[in-house]
Amino acid sequence: MKMNLYDALKKFFGFNQFKGLQEDVVKSILNDQNTFVIMPTGGGKSLCYQLPALMKEGTAIVVSPLIALMKNQVDAIRGISETHGIAHVLNSSLNKSEVNQVKQDIINGVTKLLYVAPESLIKEEYVDFLKSQKISFVAIDEAHCISEWGHDFRPEYRNLRAIIKQIDNVPVIGLTATATEKVQEDILKTLGMTDANIYKASFNRANLFYEVRPKTKDIEKDIIRFVKQKEGQSGIVYCLSRKKVEEIAQVLQVNGINALPYHAGFDAKTRAKHQDMFLMEDCDVVVATIAFGMGIDKPDVRFVIHHDIPKSLESYYQETGRAGRDGGEGHCLTFYSYKDIEKLEKFMANKPVAEQEVGHALLQEVVGYAETSMNRRKYLLHYFGEEFDEVNGEGADMDDNMRNPKKKHEAQEQVGTVLKVVKNTNEMYKAKEVVNTITGKENALLKSHKTTEQPFFGIGKEKDGNYWMALIRQMLVADLIKKEIEQYGVVKLTKAGKAYLENPSSFMMTEDHVYHNTDDGSIITNTKSSTVGLDDKLISMLKDLRKQVGKKLGVPPFAVFQDPSINDMALKYPITLEELSTVHGVGEGKAKKYGKDFIELIGQYVTDNDITRPDDLVVKSTGVNSGLKLYIIQNTDRKLPLEDIAKSKGLEMNELIKEMEAIVFSGTKLNIDYAIEDLLDEDQQEEIHEYFMEAETDKIQDALDEFDGDFDDEELRLMRIKFTSDVAN
Incomplete structure (x- = not known):
């Protein structure tokens, strides 16, 4: 048989040898055994069923959820054979005569591979026809669609087993590129093939570099800067919404990057065109929703950026896995803010309860991955049920946490605390409830089990919930505790955990990244790697200069x-006026008016301290905002009531004030005296003007405190706009 196998491999595919587990899988199928294959994308999954189908008598049915993917594969198979009918697609896109042609080829024994969508396989006429034909086996691709724990659940996949049984008692081959143990178990049960030979390839993509950065309001700049450093290389930027896809694509284009948008809202022709341009390298970057990349086999994608965090680690693994398929390095950069997680949770709110539970559990794994400061590859592989040696494993240093390691501290006692609490609560709680028990947070569930009355309730309240959650994640990866598969998420002790209770030893815990939002919506993180350190020495020099300039001109700093x-x-470190005008809150007007002294100081400082300046770029806006600015300037000049300006642009009043603040803070004059005169008399205006002249800062909260209710937020903000426009600009 071996000779045949290698001859067939050479004849049909032109290869001399198999890759990874392919040979074992092919033999299992040739021996008519149920087979289950878990193999990361790019591992050569499709050959596993294509080769045996070409070698066996009869037609193999391949169930696949994606029409584009089927078409690609059928074209590829037809390309290696003289007979056009060797592979066919059977789905809703065919007309009557095409369907008859397909049937004829199957009857005549010409067709070796028949690709069907699960929806088509349910149709009675097809089932009746296939019953009467010689079927070699059924392959179910993207098998994770069967499991509601999979990241791509499709209910119509659930009926496949019954339909296969109707057609013929043939072996079944399930294939997937991502599956946790929970999903694997679900697939085997649902397909009724718990006796299957299971082949699982390693999920480690050693050539991928994983990095998570905090998502701030400067994310567009961050993305442009990153892409500019990879000039001429192919990359994908994933966004959650179609609107965001179009915005980011536009910003990239305006900034001289050859980018195209891609999402399901475009018509098929546009999608195909953009996809082809990317494949043919007529475009460097595709900005896309996750609709993109299914069945895209571009080997040299060098980076994948997640503008928004995905809903599950499976999605994340699949999307990042589109980088570096040729074995060269791929950079996977993800921007993370807990706000995005909250947004995803909102989306789930109107789903059925069971689905919400699944969704929340999957999201928590994503949070864990983003916030962890341990080896990201180890964390990810552990999620897929694979051990990884973070010292000698392949690709061990290929992530931001390993390049910039965080502090570790001894947590032997705390690990003991977690294990005892899990044991003493009879191993019935999920991680969240374990943490609530340790920190002493009461809720209905804990009360109903009388946990709140136990002596260990609140035993670790000197540390906060985030600390204990981080520790639990690290203990899961260290295999001291595990999540139950049947009641997913319930924490149980492992053998090693029980042994640790008897005989504790050192446990070095790495401190998690802490992302917390600041007032202006940006994010501070306590990690060195993710925010470039501000130059404190230069800041104090710039502040001194600002004071001098303010004194000279008689205005507050x-x-x-x-x-x-x-x-x-x-x-x-801007050293020209043009560069200065790209600084946050500084427009051309301000740069021209005050900038000269500042860029001279910075230029001197850069030379004296031998500083390598970031090749920071002037991020051009897409002009959406500049249109609005112009509109506001023109209509305040015409003395149009502010309410009318806001209404005509669909803005709330506070949003309009924000826009006006941005205009005057960056150095452009704005005359809103007419609007203020309706609100405040001359004495009141003078009182507020004097306050701003004397004040240390122009923070509105300070002004509110100072005037103690005499003026409201809106009045003070409008006066600050007038003050800045009159005095500073």
């Missing part, structure tokens, strides 16, 4: 440049 602008200068 903040009227010259606000703090966020000073901080941004210490990050970007």
Whole structure:
């Protein structure tokens, strides 16, 4: 048989040898055994069923959820054979005569592979026809669609077993590129093939570099800067919404990057065109929803950026797995903010309860991955049920946490605490309830089991819930506890965990990344690697200069440049007026008016301290906002009531004020005296003007405190706009 196998491999595919587990899988199928294959994308999954189908008598049925993918595969098989009918697609896109042609080829024994969508296989006429034909086996591709725990659940997949039984008692081959133990068990049960030979390839993509950065309001700049450093290389940027896809694609184009958008809202022709341009390298970057990349086999994608965090680690693994298929390095960069998780949770709110539970459990794994400071590859592989040696494993240093390791501390006692609490609560709680028990947070569930009355309730309240959650994640990976598969998420002790209770030893815990939002919506993280350190020495020099300039011109320092602008200068080191005008909150007007002294100081500082400046770029906006700015300037000049300006642009009043603040803070004059005169008399205006002249800062909260209810937020903000426009610009 071996000779035949290799001859067939050479004859049909032109290969001299198999890759990885392929040979074992093919033999299992040739021996008519149920077979289950878990093999990461790019591992050569399709050959596993194509080769035996070409060698066996009869027609193999391949069930696949994606029409585009079927078409690609059918074209590929037809390309290696003289007979056009060797492979066919049977789905809703065929007309009557095409369907008859397919049937004729099957009857005549010409067709070796018949690709069907699960929806088509349910049709009675097809089932009746296939019953009477010689079927060699049924292959179910993307088998994770069967499991509601899979990231791509399709209810019509659940009936496949019954239909296969109707057609013929033939062996079944399930294939998937991502499956946790929970999903594997689900697939085997649902397909009634618990006796299957299971082949599982390693999920380690050693050539991929994993990095998570905090998502701040400067994300567009961050993406442009990253892509510019990879000039001429192919990459994908994934976004959750179609709107965001189009925005980011536009921003990239405006900034000289050859990018195209892709999502399901485009017509088929546009989608195909954009996909082909990417494959043919007429475009470098595709900005896409996850609808993109299914069946895209571009080997040299060098980076995958997640603008939004995915719903599950399976999705994340699949999407990042589109990078570096040729074995060269791929950079997987993900932007993370807990706000995005909350957004995804909102989307789930109107789903059935069972689905919500699954969704929440999957999301928590994503949070764990993003916030962990341990080896990301180890964390990811553990999720797929694979051990990884973070010292000698292949690709062990290929992630941000390993390049910038975080502090570790001894947590032997705390590990003991977690294990005892899990044991003493009879191993019936999920991680969240274990943490609530340790920190002493009461809720209905804990009360109903009388856990709140136990002596260990609140035993670890000196540390917060995040600390204990981080520790639990690290204990899961260290195999001291495990999540139950049947009642998914319930934490149980492992053998090693029970042994640890008897005989504790050192456990070095790495501190998690802490992402917490600041007032202005940006994110501070306590990790060195993810935010470039601000240059404190330069900041204090710039603040001194700001004071001098303010004194000379008789205006408060903040009227010259606000703090966020000073901080941004210490990050970007601008040394020309053009560069200065790209700094946060500084427009051309401000740069021209005050900039000269500042860029001279920075230029001197850069030379004296031998600083390598970031090749920071002028991020051009797509012009959406500049249109709005122009509209506001023109209509305040025409003295149009502010309410009318806001209404005509669909803005709330506070949103309009925000836009006006952005205009005057970056140095452009704006005359809103007419609007203020309706609100405040002359004395009141003077009182507020004097306050701003004397004040240390222009923070509205400070002004509210100072006036103690005499003026409201809106009045003070409008006066600050007038003040900045009159005094600073």
